[in-house]
Amino acid sequence: MTNQKKLNVMLADFSYYNVHTINSKVVPLGIGFIGQYAKQKFGKDVNLSLYKKVDKFFEDAIENPPDVVGIALYYWANYLNKSVVKRLRALFKDKVKIIIGGPSIDSDKQQQKIFLEKMFPEADAVVINEGEIAFSNALENILDEKKFDEPIDGISFLKNGQIISGKPIGTSTDLNLLESPYLSGLLDDFLEGDYQPIIQTSRFCPYTCAFCVSGKNRGKLRGFPLPQVYEELKFISKKFADRPHHLLRIADENFGILKRDIEIAEEIVKCKEKYGFPERLFFYNDKRFTEISRKIVEIAGDMCQYGLTLALQTENPETLKAINRRNVSDAEIDDAVKWASNLNMPTTTELIFGLPYETKSSFIDLMNKSIDRGFDTILVNMLFIMDGIELNRPDQREKFKLNTKIRPLSSSYGYVNGEFVAEHEEVVTSSETFSEDEFFEIRKVSFMFFAVFSVGLQKWFFQFIKNNNKGVRLTDIFYNFMNPDLNEEWPEEYLKFLEDFDKAIRAELFDTREEMIESLKKIYKENNNQVGEPTRLNINFASRLIYLEKKWVGEVLFKHYKKLNKNADEEDYKLANDLILVGSKERIDLETNNHEVSDIKVNYDLLLWQKTKFKENILNFKTNSKEIFFSLDKSQKNQIVSFREKFAGLDRKDYFNSALDFVTPRSNLNYKLDYKN
16 A cells, blocks of 8 residues: 555434433444455554534534544434535535445435435445445445545446446455454444444345335345354343343344344343343344244243344235235244233334335225234324335336325424534325325324324223124224314314324325425424424324323223224123223323322223233123232332433423333333232
8 A cells, every 4th residue: 555644534324412312313324334344454554434414524624634434324314414415515525535435325326326416415425235345345445545436346336427336345244353342442433321232143135125224235144153153142241230121123134034043032031130231122023024033032031122023014915025025924924923912022013105006995905904812002103205215216117107295204304514414304295196185185084093002091991892893893983083073072072182183194295305304494494493293203292192182082982982983882882981091090190109009899800801902802801890000110210210200301292202112122211000908
């Protein structure tokens, strides 16, 4: 190498920092690996630093100008990154090489050209797929004082309006070559405070889903060396032992494909037993849910944040074909849910509305089928299009007539270096098989799925309806709750809630990004240069139902139930009312230290019914009068105390929103139920 100057390399994985993003900060493992490999290869030839905060990044950059900046590109920080790249170029002109990479970069060369020309014209190059070797190839080129003229393996750049690419690195990196950025100390600055730990044990997804950034890749599944994985787990567990409420994420796209994943799961449990961390674990298990996956879920047990997860997304045959996906069979799903139930383990599925060929009718059928299968949590998402997925390509959009609108992404907006920056999602609001009106109808029902299945709104009452064999379907009561007959008498607060929700789901959608920006600017200014109410509407309105609107919710639910079930007897109605009362009393008062809750008498064995995961009709559990009392266990008390100390200064809306994010599992927001004597 001819260059004797030490190369100043700054790597960044930028985030927004505000009151609503406190719990979403994750250790920047991706740039950690890229930086670690660069240090291994170039040693003292490079000076390397890592960043999450934009302010700190520019403070250091101005003091010690960078030669190379590498930025991790994720869809949730696209415009934050764009703003940073623009300012970097203004500050340092051509003296800095700016290289961006991440899952948002498409493997299609024409899409790369469009991306560089329209989104990042100030950037020098993009890294395609895995970044360690490709970024180091770029550094080697720079150290040798070469220009970006000739192809560089793993890199694409523009030259005379054309994309120049070297040989693809793809997803073929030998993971034995990558040392741990945790164990080397490279990630030490991100191991304190609110950052959440993340670990990667393998790479590559063998599935080709067209709605996912991983679906475009072809390659080979590879695992990191097991000794390194074990040492990382021990290191992380020791570092985060004082923050047991934090979640450990496994970044593998399908944890549970490799047989050795069983051993990793066992090691995680050992860490919990020895160090007290992690108490909770999140990963995407293999979509096929093989015996390996079963064993892993069984080993991890109640550490699994969502229990057994089978992400079905859709079951429309035409849709599955269009998105290059094959689900497990009905028999396999039923067997898996039954297996988890026998282990007293919760089950979760994820559904997506808006995929090609999906209709309102087919999706409601899928919702009902998911309920009937006995999933404890059903997560309903609306399809959004982003850079780096096949459905975003123009031919695919046109083929399926995917019409979209823009909505703010979480609370990711604010001023950065004097420029107002905001992120968005491009939501599919109609297609050749569903209308915009049908989109809003599903959007409203999907909110109730979130409130009931994810947050536990009146779980006893809704489980009663689910298994009461009276012909009342949950989707019916969900729909009616969100669309009441306005010729009847309803509490004013209820109608105001519905009006607010309808306005919110419509107002969050914009025809153009420019319109969205102007709206967010106004909100920001009106809130004294702070973000406004959370743009995550499900959490915002679910917390309203549970905490701020609780006086009328039970009454309204009971009225809707009576309307749908006119032939029920008085005992049925009394039971419904009793269960609503239990659901109201079990919520912990988060605003005071008063945890004295009066007991309640019931004539059904609710705890045995719960133990059987509500699979049977509650009428089978009739018994002599039982007196229920409500209590907190030690873990709950610690979490509630920590939550109140951390968020006490927020207004009530933000306070209760934060509770649904901070206290996990969310069941810890409820008292434990037991019988006297």
